[in-house]
Each structure stands twice: as structure tokens, then as C-alpha cells.
Amino acid sequence: MVSKLAIVALGLSLGACAAPRKQEAPRDAELGAIQPLAQGEQGFALLCGKVFTLNEADDVFAPGLVVVRGSKVDYAGPVVELPEGYELVEAPTLWATPGLIDLHSHIQTGGWGDINDMVLAMNPEYRTSPTIVPANPDIQRACSAGVTTLFGIPGSGTNNSGFGVLYKTRCSGSYEGCVLADPGGMKVAQAYNPERRGDLGATRTGMAWTIEDALQRAEAANAAGRDDKSLANLQKVVKGELPVLIHTAGSDAVHTTIEMWGERYPATKPVLSHGCFDGWKVAPYAARIGIPVNLGPRTFDWRQSEGEWVGTPERYAKAGANLITVNTDAPVMPQEELFLQSTMGARYGADSYLMLKACTVNPAKSFGIDALVGSLRPGRHADIVLWHGDPLDPRASVESVWIEGKLEYDRVRDRQRF
Amino acid sequence: MKFWIDRRSLSVLAFSACMGFALPSFGSPSSAQEGEKKEEEKKKEEKKDEWFAVLNGDVYTGTGAVLRGATVLSKNGVIESIGHDVEVPTEAKTLDAAGLRVYPGLVAINSAGLFGNTGGDFADSVDPYNQRMTLALASGITTAGQSNVALKLKRREIKGVVLRERYLATLSFTNSNPQGKREMNERFERAARYLREYREWEEKKRDNKDLKEPAASGVDSTVRSILEGRVLARFNASNREDLLEIARLAQRFGFRPVIDGCIEGWTVADELGRAGAYAVITPRDRRDKEEQLVRDGGSSIENAAILHRSGVQVCVIPSTTGVDLGGIAGRDILHLPIEAGFAVRGGLTDQAALESITIVPARLLGVSHRVGSLEKGKDCDLIVLDGDVMHYQSLVQYTVVEGKLVYDKSQELFYAHIRPRPSTQLAPEERKDKGEAEEPKEGAEAKPEEAPKEGDETKPDDPPKDPPKDG
């Protein structure tokens, strides 16, 4: 069956696109001709009103075509002829984006429990992965709101409660089926929350020492070529083989974090999380050092000095921070409202396309997993969301979500969950 | 234009009009009164009429009608006319809304902290200068309920703030309190019986003047007012069983219940619709279904849409009814239209969503004769936005309450720096704070980034390159 899609008249009633580029011939070098399906291979194609590829060229195609072969994206570009064998899903009024990614989430257990071991300040030997409750209701709702990849991490009750897990929000399937990387990275809390009198140290100085002490032990182990079991993952962190997400808060903590991780341990791959309150004041420093910032769940600062309503993402963008992402800190904010974090960033001054990047390709880049997820490019996981319009608009619901080529949520089949 | 008339709502309105508001006296006034009246009229004549006109905006009246490039004319705070051929008196203050959208001021059924630290005695303690009121006006809210009082956000004025008191009577009718439920049922029975007897007595009285009036003792006055249509009964209920019971009670005794929460309302929408219920819902309310149940349960994003389709009038309110300055955006009273957007996500029509934050809450507060839509004779409370009121990048540019400009985005601290509008759009009454430092504000020099949007489309806006000075 060959569909001459190029001549299909699409009665699109959609407005102009949110992308900074108009439709052009595909420039993504990876984007070649669509190959016919091999024997026994599964594949389908989505014909959409608009396709946000989130590729390096920021291509948006309206209308556009996304072709999935097996569990990977094979093609995402202008509407072209489709080889035989592909199932065609016609969605001329819907918009397609890659699945959304949240780097700061605690819903793996389906609630607040089991996220911190409150005995020691540092537990770099721990992992979050055993606590995953696959397909728990929170995960299902996240999936139905287009959130497909999560970094499930320990809480900020202690400086470090181990290593988080990158996993997919599959509504079906097993523990093995949903894990993307374990460990996916480390979580460190460096200010505010772990500051408590009486047990784990009351000051930020104490915390800075506690963390640095652990890092130095890991560095020493690396230098000695020692394989310390309890430090194994931390040793990877100091070598830059695993990313680290650092819980900060206001400008003081943001500054400390950039200074420690960005300047003193340049080999590490830190991502600065929260950066809220007046943290934006240190944004130029973050931009200079080039540290990715993962903003939220607070997306604005009531700027006392001026009485201004300051959109946090807007200020980081203005300062030149190149890798801005948003988070929900779910369940602080419901996981399904990840898009709304971007929405609010856009409402309070940031560019709407930048905010779409902030919950798709940018988190993937921040964690070095952009070769797998975060964009609709050939070879990437087929994590695809079909929206009834602008993904940032609360009024636009999700029609379908595919994770690695499998339809995990369908509004009609599963009844609208969000 | 199509008019949709709901008989029940008409009758309720008519009833409340009779019971709630002062009607002109039809008796012949004495000469002294006449003299007073004449003097009053004279005074009125002496007092100059205050005219205010919003020109060239796309007027979304809230009744379903949209008039493009139309004029809204206000006389002494009341809408005199809306349309294209409106003659604007020369002395009228005007506001040019060309390229902008005009909507009725939003109505929040519940609110907290918008009127200052009042002890509930709003007339004598409202703080019309407090920042939260200004922020609420900046987010489009012009009428709000607090402590069962309907209040107007009259910035810098303390007169006429209280619109109506105690229009809602909160009742408890839940299966978790069987005793209370039975008692409530009895109260309704007694009151209904009394009203029946009273009407019979009124009938028979014509023939037999000596007939004794039925005794009202032991009749619950609140329940009586509900049955007489003078107040609305409000229930906090979300469980399917409770909702069903309330619907039955309402149908049996013939009143329209207002249901707060109503999370499982979508599972019994037909029954609620038949009972003529109103639902006050937060579309994002989340409740997991009880796992052991086979039937539908828990929350649904489609709740508002399903209820609306069944004839339930839906009112939307965010989960936080106060102003949140802590940094969490999108969940408090300042994001009322965003919350309504989530109802649209679940399938509610745009028009019903607009009504859920305007005319429906106005009805529930008993003030729909004054606010909730842009119609001749109603208060001139309107907001002017640079796009669809429910679009996430639309911000209120101007807020007008009773024919007075009370908020101008470009002239206030809060949002002026976000997508600033060209300076040609200045309001007629430019407000200057003399005491403020003259030094230029950060962001003030930023150029306008984009033209006003249309509908739900988004436009690219390049992120400004220059870093903030005080970084």
C-alpha cells in the first residue's frame, strides 16, 4: 500500500507554529529515505498537523510525518511517500512531540515514602531503583500527560541518599521493561532541606564538607586504581561517567553549587536543580560556567526589590544559560503537570519554543541521553506524544502516547486520564 | 445570535428578584416624600454623569456573542450600550482596545486575602489598597466571594464593596453522618409541610378570614429560605453516594443544590443534571479510584465536561483560593482562567469554560443581575487582554471596575516587563507615583517582543540576549 501523502489535502485549522523556523527541506543528515519494513518488522507512520522534531535545526513540519520502525523513530520530516507495510495513523489536527522528560521526580514509589534513608548524611552506595513500583497510578497519569522519561531520585532529606534511576513511564510491563539506565545519575542535596538541627548537620558549611569529603575519597580511590564497592558509583561521578543532579534553592546555594561542581570538579557532569527563589540572580555565573539548570517546581520569583513578577526560566534564558530544563519535583507538583511548568515559564516571559525544549530535548542533553530520547530523530526511541494542539496549552489534551513504539496511552481506548 | 433559556434559572432569578431586592413602592407617595424625591433628583442632575468607553476591542460578552471592533460604553459605572454604532459623549474617558480582547471581569466563587485582614466585616474593614487585591485585578478578577459574601474588588474605594451577603447556605448531608442526614431530611420535610400548609391557608383565607395561620415554630429558617428560593443550598460532597443522596433530596423538595468538590460527579452526572445542580469544581482535583470498586469512581479530567453535558452548571475554582507569592505558578486564584483551561482539556466547550469563571459563579453568589457578563444595565466590570483569556500567554492589560480603570499593566510594577505593549496604548488616566525614584526600571527598556496573539496560536519571540545588570 502506497500512500501519496504529499497530495493529501489536509484541512488544517491550526494556527501558526511555535517554532522559530519555517518548514524547509530536511537538513538533518540522519534523515534519509524511509526504508520498507523487513520481514517480521513492525512499523507505523503518524501523519500529523504539526511535527516538532526538536532536532539540532529545530525543525518543525506542518504537516509532518513520523515513521516508527520497531521501537525507534525512522523518520520525522515533511510528508513524503510511505513505503509498503506501514500502518498509517492519520491525525491531521494533532501535533506530535517527543515524550517529555523530567529529571527531578520522586513518584517511583507511587507516593512520598521510601525516598530517603535518614541515618547518614551521605549514602553514595544506595540506589533508588529497587523502590520502583512499575505502572503505579502516578506513573500512569504521567504517561497520559505525555511524560515518558523520568529520573526517579531520592529526596533531599539528606545530602545524598544514593543514585537515581532513569526509567520510562510504561503503563504496562515489568521493572526491567521500564528502566532506561540504572544508575541514571546521582542526586545531591546541598542546601535548605538537609539543613536540620540535631542530626545531619545544621549548616551549609558542614554539608559542603560532607559532600566534598566523599568526592575526595572517590577521587583518591580513582587515583589509586582502587575499586571500593561503596564508592563505585561515586567514582564514576567524579570521572564524569554519571551525571549528578544537585538540589539547590536560592542564589546562595546556586552559587555554592556552581562553584563546587562547575569549578572545582570540572570533570563532573552536574545539573543544577531548582535554582528557584532569587537563584536567577546567579544565572550569569551559571551561564558562564555552562552548567545546565533544571528549574522548578517554583517557576517565578516575587522579586521583592522591584515588586516584579519574575519568570525564573526567562531570567536564566536572558542571562544566556544554554541548557534550561524544567521539573515538577513530583509529587510536589503532580507529575502530569510537567508541561505546565513550561507553560508558566512561557507565561512569565520566556519563549514558548524554548520552554518546549526545556521538557524534551534539553533534559536529555543535560543527562547525556539525547542519543536515546528527547527528540524525534532517526534512531531515537519512539517516545511520541500526540497533542490536541499546543503542548504548552492546558486546554490541549493528549490523544496518544507511544513509548518505544508501543502505544501506552490512548485517550479513547484508556478513557481520558488527564 | 442564539439565546439559550433555562426555565429553572429564569424562575430562580425571578424569585430572587422578588425576595432579595428592594422593589419600587407602588403606593402613592406622600407630598413630603415627593419633595424629597425631587431634591434627590436635583442632586442627581447636579452630579455630572461619568462616562467611560472602551473602544475598538473584540468584545466577548460572555453570553456567547462576540462583537469585533466594538465599543462598550459605561455611564456611572453601568453599561449603557455595547455595539458598533455607539455614540460616545465627548466628555467620556476612553480606552483604546484596538487589537485587544474585551471580556467580562472574572468571578471567583471563593477567595482568600484579597480584601485585607478583615474580620469578615468587609464594609467596615476592607483594605482597597492592598497588593493582593491589585494582583487579583491584574489577573482579571473583579468579583469574588469570601466568607459567603459577594464582594467587588473596588480598588481605592470602600463604598459598594459588599454586593450580597449569605446567599449560600452550607448544609451537611453525607452518609458518613447518618444521624445528621436523617435530621436534615426531617428539617426539609417539616419546612416543606409548613410551606404547603401556608399556601393552602392563603388559598382558603380568601373565603374564610378567621382561618388560623399555620405555626412556623420548629421550622428551620435556613431550610425554609432554601425551599422558598431565597438562598442556595451548598453541600461539600465528592463521593458518588453522597452526590446521589443530595440529588434525590433536591429533586424531592424541589431546590437546586450547589455542590462543592463534586469529584465523582461525572459518575452520576445524569442524576445531578436532573436535580438542576450546580457544581463548583477544580478540574485538576485528583482522587484515585478505590481499587475494590468495579464501577466508575475517583477523579476525572472530564468531570466538568460530563457534568455540563448533563445540564449541570459548572463553576471552576483553583485549588488555592489565595494569592501564592512563593513561586508556584498556575495553581492559585491568580490563574483562574488556567484552571478553567483544564476543564476545556477534559472536553468542556470554550464558552462553558468562560461561563464557569464568570456568570455561573455570579449566579451562585446571587449577583448575576450585576456582574458575570457584558450586557446593558449590568456593572461595567471588564478586562482587556492581548489574546484569548484562557491562553497561557495572554495577560490582562487593563481592568475596569464600574466604569473606572483600576489596573493598567504598563503602569504597575508587577507584569509591566513581561511582553510589554507599545506605549501608544496608554490609558487615559495615566497614574504616576510622584514619590518613586525616576531611575529606569530593569526590563522597561526591553522592546516589545511580539504583537498580540490570535487564538491559541503561539508566536516565536527571541530570548533577549543582554544579561541582567544585577546578576
Next chain:
Amino acid sequence: MTILTTLLALAPVLTGPVDPSGGLVAIKVGRAETVSHGPIDHAVILVDNGKIVEIGADLPVARGIPVIERPEWVVMPGLVSCYTRLGVESRAGQEFNPEASPTPEIDPRHPDYKEALEAGVTTLGLYPPGTGVPGHAAALRPKGKAIGDMVVDEDAYLKVYFRANSASKKLVRDAWTKVDEYDDKVKKAKEKWEKDNKSKGSDKKEEEKKEGEAKAEEKKDDKKTFVPPEADPKVKPFVQVRDGELGMLVSITQAADWAHWLDAIGERKFDYALRVVMTREIDIYEVTEEIGKRGVRLVMEPQITLVPGTMRQRNLAMEFATAGAKIAFKPRNDTIQDHVAWRRHVGEIVGAGLARDAALRGLTLEPAAVLGLDKQLGSLEKGKTANLLFLSGDPLEPTTNVEAVMLDGEFVFGEVKE
């Protein structure tokens, strides 16, 4: 020439050394800040019997009159702190005691009074403690062996503590209703008196014929003038305020208080001053125009305030002065330290934009007016009380010291030799 002759005439009587107890003395200073008539360079002030007898530039002084010559000094009227609890400590709750006076609790030996005097504060307005309507303020001179020596005026002003709430509004409304009731009472009494008088008068015509004229005359005298019934002590102060016999000071803290105050008093016309508590964040600037338009006198601290919720500074004294209100300053706090630093604090407000003459008035003549004593003191004018503050330089400069203080024509501080 009149001056000269006066001086010559007095000359023979008063010669010899300077009499510190207040005899005739001429003081020559570099500059006099008269407050009422601008500055006078090379000023000569002639003081006698506690009063300023004459003031002018380079006045000739008759031989024999002791002359104090201090060309490096600047003289200004003694400072008037019209709203203070200096030296007293009692507290009270909400009261309605318009007849109460704070004078019984004065301790003349309290060291603060001496220190205040040495800082140049020659008049104090001591107000009664408590909220509601706590009573009268008393004007004091901060020197005396007994309370009686200190009290200048027992009835300086009626203090009203007003806040935007129904209790405050009720208090005010009720007080004025009582005045109306009293007026009714007076009206009725007068009607009765007139009626009685008339009937008596007509009787008398007949009596006159019978009795002697003289006797009739005597009887008439008894009833000639109507004596209104005495008002209740709790009502009388409000009657006095209404009749302009007593000042009123209304304490408010925010713009809403003012709006509700206007609502509470309705159409009534009477004079009052406003005590505006300059809290760190105050929104009273919202009603600057309204207050200024009415030419109200304001008692306020010399304090830069902030727009609520922001760090934006405002100079409210300047704003009010510009709008037409009259500014009477009070020290920032009732401590002696703030009385000493008072001039400097006002200087800061001038530095931030307040007109210099408004500042000087705000320290002297305006607070005197609040106390109802502006005819007697508060400026350097012929006939006014000789409360003089001698300074080493400009009164508003932080480096300026107090050189001498004269109270009622008597030097009470500073070594003054001819």
C-alpha cells in the same frame, strides 16, 4: 528707631554680667533660623522675661545690656516633640476615656527629660497610653521640680487611635452621636429657656407696672444669658473639638485606615491632625493627594519607607509636603537616643528630597501647632516664648552640635558667658 529707643530706655536699669535666670539679654549669632520668616544672618535676639522681645539682623544694642556674642552659632527655636511617651511607661488596652490625662504619671526627676532638653527639645507632647480614645495629650516643658512646673497645657489634643475595623469605626461614630445628643439637649434646654424667658418677660411687663423698675432689672439679669447644660466628661472633649477649642490627633497606619476614617466621620467638619505610623512598609502614599488636598497636618517619623512587598523606597514626608500637607516630625522612637538623633534623622529626609524649610518647620512650628501652641512657641518671633536652641552649625547637618539651650528665657544647657 522705635527699637532703639526701647533699648535705650531699658539700658540704665539692666547692666552688669549676664543674668542666667532670665533677665534682659541680647544674643548675637551668625544666623537665626526663624522658621516663620526664613533665616536671618547676623541676627540679634533680645530676650526678656522669658520672651523674645525683638529679633532682627544687626540690631544695635544699647550699652549696658549684656550681650552674648557667638558669630559662629546658629540659633533656631527649641524642638517640639509633640507626640511622645518619653519618661513614662504605662500601657493600656482599648479604652474610651476622652477625659483622661497622662500628667499624673509624670516623674519630673526622670533623667530623660534633662537629656531631651540638652538635645534641644524644649517642648514635649505627652500622650495617654492605650488604643481607642485614650484621652488628652499634655504639653510639657522638660524641666521642673513638680509636675505642675512642667505642664504648659493640660489639654493639648485629644488622641484617637483609629484602625480600619468595625470596632474603631463604631467608637468614632458613637462618640459623634453622643455629641448630637448633647446638641439636642442643649437645643431643648435653650428652647425651654427662651420659652421661660419670654413668658417671664411678658409677666414682667405687668409686674413692672406693679413693682419698681430696679427690682425687675435685677430679675432679668439672672436669666439674661443662657447657660447650656454641662456636657458629660466623655462627650465634652468631642464638643470642644467640634467647636475648635481642642485639637484632635488621629493615629492611622495605612491608606485603608484613612478611607475608613473618612467614612466614619461622614459629613462632619472639624479640625484634626493625623498621626501616621511610619512602619517599614506602608501604603499611605495611595492617599497622599487626598490628604494633601485637605491640608491636613501629619505627625510622622523621619523615615524612608518601602512600597509594601517590595524594596522600593519612598520619601513620604516629601510626598505629603509636595501634596500640600503640613509635616510635623516626631522622633523615630520614644527613646532618648532618638530624641538626640532627631535632627540628624530629619536631615536624612532632607537629603532624600524634602524641602529644608519644611524640615525645620517639622521640628518646631508644626508640632507646636499640633499641640495648639503655635501662637506661643515654635518660631523665632517677637512675643514668643524664648525657647532657643543654639547650634554649632546648620541644624540639619549630622556634625552639628548643640552649644546651648534656652528654656523660657533661661539658659538650661551650655556654658554661656558674656
